[in-house]
Amino acid sequence: MMALEQIPKKDWYSILGADPSSNVSDLKQKYQKLILITDVPAGTVEKCIQKFIEIDQAWKILGNEETKRSMTCSGMKMI
Numbered sequence: 001m002m003a004l005e006q007i008p009k010k011d012w013y014s015i016l017g018a019d020p021s022s023n024v025s026d027l028k029q030k031y032q033k034l035i036l037i038t039d040v041p042a043g044t045v046e047k048c049i050q051k052f053i054e055i056d057q058a059w060k061i062l063g064n065e066e067t068k069r070s071m072t073c074s075g076m077k078m079i
Helices: 012-016 023-035 043-060 066-072
Strands: none
Touching: 012 023, 012 043, 023 043, 043 066
């Protein structure tokens, strides 16, 4: 797992379409739904790859209770 200092500042909750009070189960459900509906229209493969990576990063950060808690406790502002 990345050190918190290396994690880019993004609003991981909005990437997953979730509320900050969401539990890991809800976050996992949102993540799985987004992964399934990510479509690859012709000529936009790079954009889709970037979107998939962003969704995956959000899940890796928020799907881990320890990382999620660390970000909240450290006061890290997610932009």
